[in-house]
Amino acid sequence: MSEQSKDVCDPSSAAEASDSEVNSSPGVPGGLSPPASQAAILAGPETPPLGPTDAPLASPPPQAPSEEGDPKALQQASEEGRAHQAPSVAQPGPAPPAPAQLVQKAHELMWYVLVKDQKRMIIWFPDMVKDVIGSYKKWCRSILRRTSLILARVFGLHLRLTSLHTMEFSLVKALEPEELDRVALSNRMPMTGLLLMILSLIYVKGRGARESAVWNVLRILGLRPWKKHSTFGDVRKLITEEFVQQNYLKYQRVPHAEPPEYEFFWGSRASREITKMQIMEFLARVFKKDPQAWPSRYREALEEARALREADPSAHCPRNSVSED
Amino acid sequence: MEEGRAERRRRTEAPSHTQGGPRRAGVMTDVHRRFLQLLMTHGVLEEWDVRRLQKHCYRVHDRTAAVEELEDFINNINSVLESLYIEIKKGATEDDGRPVYALVNLATTSVSKMASDFAENELDLFRKALELIIDSETGFASSTNILNLVDQLKGKKMRKKEAEQVLQKFVQNKWLIEKEGEFTLHSRAILEMEQYIRETYPDAVKICNICHSLLIQGQSCETCGIRMHLPCVAKYFQSNSEPRCPHCNDYWPHEIPVFDPEKEREAATSRATKRSLRSRQH
Numbered sequence: 001m002s003e004q005s006k007d008v009c010d011p012s013s014a015a016e017a018s019d020s021e022v023n024s025s026p027g028v029p030g031g032l033s034p035p036a037s038q039a040a041i042l043a044g045p046e047t048p049p050l051g052p053t054d055a056p057l058a059s060p061p062p063q064a065p066s067e068e069g070d071p072k073a074l075q076q077a078s079e080e081g082r083a084h085q086a087p088s089v090a091q092p093g094p095a096p097p098a099p100a101q102l103v104q105k106a107h108e109l110m111w112y113v114l115v116k117d118q119k120r121m122i123i124w125f126p127d128m129v130k131d132v133i134g135s136y137k138k139w140c141r142s143i144l145r146r147t148s149l150i151l152a153r154v155f156g157l158h159l160r161l162t163s164l165h166t167m168e169f170s171l172v173k174a175l176e177p178e179e180l181d182r183v184a185l186s187n188r189m190p191m192t193g194l195l196l197m198i199l200s201l202i203y204v205k206g207r208g209a210r211e212s213a214v215w216n217v218l219r220i221l222g223l224r225p226w227k228k229h230s231t232f233g234d235v236r237k238l239i240t241e242e243f244v245q246q247n248y249l250k251y252q253r254v255p256h257a258e259p260p261e262y263e264f265f266w267g268s269r270a271s272r273e274i275t276k277m278q279i280m281e282f283l284a285r286v287f288k289k290d291p292q293a294w295p296s297r298y299r300e301a302l303e304e305a306r307a308l309r310e311a312d313p314s315a316h317c318p319r320n321s322v323s324e325d
Numbered sequence: 326m327e328e329g330r331a332e333r334r335r336r337t338e339a340p341s342h343t344q345g346g347p348r349r350a351g352v353m354t355d356v357h358r359r360f361l362q363l364l365m366t367h368g369v370l371e372e373w374d375v376r377r378l379q380k381h382c383y384r385v386h387d388r389t390a391a392v393e394e395l396e397d398f399i400n401n402i403n404s405v406l407e408s409l410y411i412e413i414k415k416g417a418t419e420d421d422g423r424p425v426y427a428l429v430n431l432a433t434t435s436v437s438k439m440a441s442d443f444a445e446n447e448l449d450l451f452r453k454a455l456e457l458i459i460d461s462e463t464g465f466a467s468s469t470n471i472l473n474l475v476d477q478l479k480g481k482k483m484r485k486k487e488a489e490q491v492l493q494k495f496v497q498n499k500w501l502i503e504k505e506g507e508f509t510l511h512s513r514a515i516l517e518m519e520q521y522i523r524e525t526y527p528d529a530v531k532i533c534n535i536c537h538s539l540l541i542q543g544q545s546c547e548t549c550g551i552r553m554h555l556p557c558v559a560k561y562f563q564s565n566s567e568p569r570c571p572h573c574n575d576y577w578p579h580e581i582p583v584f585d586p587e588k589e590r591e592a593a594t595s596r597a598t599k600r601s602l603r604s605r606q607h
Contacts, residue, residue, distance in 0.1 A: 075393070107409050111430050114365050154405060155365070156358030174363065 018178065047191070102139055106146035108132050113147065113159060117171040120246050125167035162272065170272070193247055194232065196282045198239060199270055203279050204297060208263035210254065214239070243267070276301035355386040357402050358471075364413065365428050367500060371514035372424040381401050399426075416516040419464075419542040422556025427516045432482055445480030447491050451500065453478070454492070458509055459522065459529050464542035465507035468492065510541050534571060549573035559584045 005191055109132045116123045133140045148159045151171070158172045201217055202209045215225060223229055225236040240262075243249040247269035254261045279302045280291035291298050364370065370378065376395060383392050398518065403412045410432045416425050418446045441452070452606070453474045457466035471492065472485045481493070492508065495501040501515045510518075519539045523530055530538040535557035538573040551572045559582045562568040568577035 107411075108432070110409065112431075115334065118365055118368060150409065154358065155355060155361050156355060157362060274585070 023323050045138060082115060092305055097136060097139065102136065102143055103146065105133060105136050105143045105149065109143060109147045110150050113151070113169070113171060114155070122247075123169040123171070125161075125169060128169075194221075194223075194235075194239070195270075196216075196274075196279070197286075198249065198264060199274065200241075200283050200286075202266055203276065204283070204294060206297075207253075208252070208265045209250075211262045211264065212266055239264075276304045353402075353405050356382045356390075356507055357398075358593070359403075360398075361402065363427070364426065367426040369425055369511075369516065372426065375426050376527050416512055416538070417556055418512045419515070419540075419554055419556070419580075422554075422559065425512045425516065427513055429517045431520065443491075443494075446478045446483045447494075449480060450475070450477045450483065450488055450491055451495060454495075454501065454508055455518075455522070456512070456526070456529075458484050458541060459531075461525050465504070465509045467594060468506045468508065471508065514575075515539055515541060530575075544577075544579045546570040546573060546575065547578050548575040556584055560584060 053228060073177050089133055108127065112128065112132045113123055126250040129140060133143060136143060144159075151157045156173065159169055160172050162168050162170045195216060197199050198209070198214055205213075216221075218224075218235065223232065223235045227235075229235055239249065244251045244267065249267045249270065250265040251262055251264065254263050276297070280294070280298055283289070283294065284291045287293075291301070349577075360379060361377055363382070364375070379395060379398060380392055383390060392398075399413050399415075406412050411428060411430050414427055414429045416427075417423060427522070450471070452464055454471045457470055457474075458464060468489070472488050473487055475483050475488045489504075492501065492503075494603060496511075498505050499511045501508045501514070502511050522539060527568075531543075531552050533540040533543060533554045534551040535553050538554075540552050540554055543552045543554045544558055549570060549572050551570065558577075558579075560573070561576065562581045565581075568581055569575065570577055
């Protein structure tokens with residue numbers, strides 16, 4: 001975690017304060033705030049954080065244990081961090097803002113995150129700091145935490161740090177997964193249906209789907225690469241650029257193919273958001289067959305579902321500790 | 326229509342908390358949460374879609390419960406959203422009065438929702454188009470007039486060809502509507518930006534004399550200049566054989582549209598006849 005970018009505001013520790021899961025490698029609590037604000041965070045959402053000492057910290061303690069949201073360990077680590085930089089004098093920082101201002105920032109951040117998600121854009125932590133948090137960077141952890149609480153309570157959404165490496169957040173439904181809500185509203189279905197069609201094809205093939213194969217399938221829907229469609233517009237651009245940019249698909253050149261050919265793979269976002277079981281159910285619906293008509297794929301989907309259940313038993317409970325009601 | 330809702334809300338709601346404290350017990354359930362999630366996902370929805378959405382949310386989370394009346398359902402949610410400075414706002418399409426809903430941010434941070442989508446010069450193009458639309462008599466700005474302003478845009482230089490595509494992007498994202506080479510605001514833009522528009526263009530902005538909301542397209546009295554939305558005209562002069570201006574009492578000089586928001590097919594055909602009406606009105 002480079003010194004110059006984080007100060008006291010580190011996406012991983014902020015995320016850990018708000019959400020007890022970090023999906024990727026254990027977050028090293030690089031940017032640490034004084035234990036006072038740590039206590040404030042443990043105390044509850046109402047207490048504003050105190051941050052009079054906001055000295056930029058030296059590199060994080062090398063043996064930081066992988067505390068996945070253990071507040072005590074986090075506190076320990078922060079104390080270690082402070083011990084490390086005891087010789088350097090804490091610069092007197094700006095006076096902490098009024099609680100109301102932090103609350104307002106949390107609301108702005110909430111809206112920002114909702115809109116980004118609505119547009120299916122990546123929620124990037126540095127963008128959050130630049131666009132919303134701005135000069136309140138030193139309190140971003142508490143702002144982030146309050147935003148997560150609101151999102152969970154009011155929208156039933158988890159603001160989750162999905163990749164510490166790329167500092168990406170995403171909004172994940174905390175409610176019982178009702179696959180393809182969008183099916184309930186047909187005006188959203190076209191995009192999703194198109195994407196699912198391609199993802200299903202890739203899945204059934206078990207490896208990348210050549211572009212020619214994809215177009216064979218899309219031809220059934222009346223879509224052609226050279227024709228503009230009333231709903232989709234430029235279909236080729238949509239699937240080779242937009243879906244790729246949103247990380248739903250990967251579009252790669254087939255090695256050694258002459259003349260050059262391209263193939264599609266699942267993108268990282270598709271792997272995160274869509275389960276194999278959802279694909280099986282989609283196939284079943286589209287082809288009006290039982291999912292078991294694709295036996296090996298169905299088995300795979302079952303295994304994935306089991307693995308997901310074991311990894312996260314709380315995923316099936318619509319309630320979690322955050323959304324008390 | 327909006328005043329009534331606001332009044333009712335003020336009467337029924339509990340004192341709002343500004344911190345993230347607990348809400349009125351029992352108001353925010355998973356039904357409401359899913360509803361909000363999906364409404365946010367779709368941006369703007371027409372009323373029949375919203376009702377379907379509501380039923381879907383009940384089906385998923387609470388099959389046994391009776392589906393609450395939509396207005397109360399939304400008011401309940403809005404009482405929770407109030408301290409967050411957002412609300413589910415109800416508006417109507419200006420050409421045929423179909424009710425639409427969107428989750429809007431009440432804090433006026435300019436064209437905040439669009440800001441993350443578009444580059445600086447694109448946003449500026451939208452602002453220029455917006456200004457032309459608001460200043461115009463008909464509520465429409467011609468493509469030519471908008472494109473002529475391309476040289477004045479902030480940010481990276483944009484060619485007219487590019488600007489044409491950006492305008493199409495606005496149409497696809499439901500910020501603008503295009504009709505015969507002219508652009509006006511989509512009901513979504515009106516819903517989401519009403520506050521911003523009122524504050525930014527206080528002199529040029531037009532208000533409907535009946536519902537007191539922002540007016541982009543409508544009819545105006547030729548004597549005293551007051552304006553009314555087409556659906557508001559339809560409602561106000563319903564079965565009135567001698568329509569007179571509510572302000573100056575002069576004869577209302579325009580054809581009174583007839584709406585039945587339930588029957589969309591009728592609206593579609595009457596839209597065609599209204600197009601020719603509109604060209605006669607101003």
